[in-house]
Amino acid sequence: MADEPLVLGIETSCDETGVGIVRGTTLLADAVASSVDEHARFGGVVPEVASRAHLEAMVPTIERALKEAGVGAKDLDGIAVTAGPGLAGALLVGVSAAKAYAYALGKPLYGVNHLASHICVDQLEHGPLPEPTMALLVSGGHSSLLLSEDITADVRPMGATIDDAAGEAFDKIARVLDLGFPGGPVIDRYAREGDPEAIAFPRGLTGPRDAAYDFSFSGLKTAVARWIEAKRAAGEEVPVRDVAASFQEAVVDVLTRKAVRACRDAGVDHLMIGGGVAANSRLRVLAQERCEAAGIRLRVPRPKLCTDNGAMVAALGAEMVARGRAASDWDLSADSSLPVTDPHVPGRAHAHGAQSHDHVHEVGEENLYS
Ligand code: KG4
Numbered sequence: 001m002a003d004e005p006l007v008l009g010i011e012t013s014c015d016e017t018g019v020g021i022v023r024g025t026t027l028l029a030d031a032v033a034s035s036v037d038e039h040a041r042f043g044g045v046v047p048e049v050a051s052r053a054h055l056e057a058m059v060p061t062i063e064r065a066l067k068e069a070g071v072g073a074k075d076l077d078g079i080a081v082t083a084g085p086g087l088a089g090a091l092l093v094g095v096s097a098a099k100a101y102a103y104a105l106g107k108p109l110y111g112v113n114h115l116a117s118h119i120c121v122d123q124l125e126h127g128p129l130p131e132p133t134m135a136l137l138v139s140g141g142h143s144s145l146l147l148s149e150d151i152t153a154d155v156r157p158m159g160a161t162i163d164d165a166a167g168e169a170f171d172k173i174a175r176v177l178d179l180g181f182p183g184g185p186v187i188d189r190y191a192r193e194g195d196p197e198a199i200a201f202p203r204g205l206t207g208p209r210d211a212a213y214d215f216s217f218s219g220l221k222t223a224v225a226r227w228i229e230a231k232r233a234a235g236e237e238v239p240v241r242d243v244a245a246s247f248q249e250a251v252v253d254v255l256t257r258k259a260v261r262a263c264r265d266a267g268v269d270h271l272m273i274g275g276g277v278a279a280n281s282r283l284r285v286l287a288q289e290r291c292e293a294a295g296i297r298l299r300v301p302r303p304k305l306c307t308d309n310g311a312m313v314a315a316l317g318a319e320m321v322a323r324g325r326a327a328s329d330w331d332l333s334a335d336s337s338l339p340v341t342d343p344h345v346p347g348r349a350h351a352h353g354a355q356s357h358d359h360v361h362e363v364g365e366e367n368l369y370s
């Protein structure tokens, strides 16, 4: 609908420079430039390399998104940007770009949370999120079960990993198997040809006295690494496909089991899965099976919208505009450890209880880059 907010979203929290444009819950453009190849030889994302790549990709990616959407920058109703969590230097590039565009164009600026964006993006695929929504958020840095009544204002953690994130475990096991970086997609591929029951790897925190909604992947990671080392030490060939499939099964078994239990206990009949690991093909299948059996409706965005992108930031920004949330102040800054409970980042002036103001007209240039 033409009266829905037209929002451009910028994402630079890790190694993807994402720029998305949405109108309400309709996706118009999703441009992504990735520096993943530049990090591959280091086996992980190098923050300085990522920041530099964002700087180079920013303007061309914004232009590509505007062209793809067929809209002019002047038509935008707002500019949203990931304010955190993520790599500090990488986030700063996105926040600075968003401020510059918003200020120059006279548009409101919305600092948003990367994690809430991973949830909100599903609106672009399956329409408005039910309220409340249970979300299983699984990415390279986070693994949590979150209950949200309103994705722009209220995100409550039910449980989270006590050590590694699910994506981190995929990346580490891929490294041990010499499969390269990032590990998730390649393990997913190898696992398709392996036997998920070949090796019985441990399921962390699934004992009767363990926290019902928390996760732990560090023990699993060690068990898999030890198993591989023992094979190598004995001079035997490592069955890469079976290891990948059995490891992956251990991760997705626990994720789906706990997510379904959280829905049941909270009386929520919808489960949303978001974040890079939600692109995992086995997770998607098993979640579907278990949700169906429990009478829960599953919502998972298509894989391209699960991994980092700008459309998810635009989706949450558009929801902020639609719900009349205040725009962020010009002193908005990147917060590398922004808590998941803060979907909307108003800026420091608001955070300290200062008076809210109509930011575009009242704020001077002097604090634009503070
Ligand atoms: O959400 P995301 O793109 O970035 C962060 O916010 O962290 O998630 C990246 C993580 C990486 O650890 C990557 O290995 C994992 O998501 N990932 C996958 C798959 N695709 C990406 N993990 C399992 N299976 C996949 N198909």
Ligand code: ZN
Pocket (backbone or CB within 6 Å): 114, 118, 139, 140, 275, 276, 307, 308
């Ligand atoms: Zn992410």
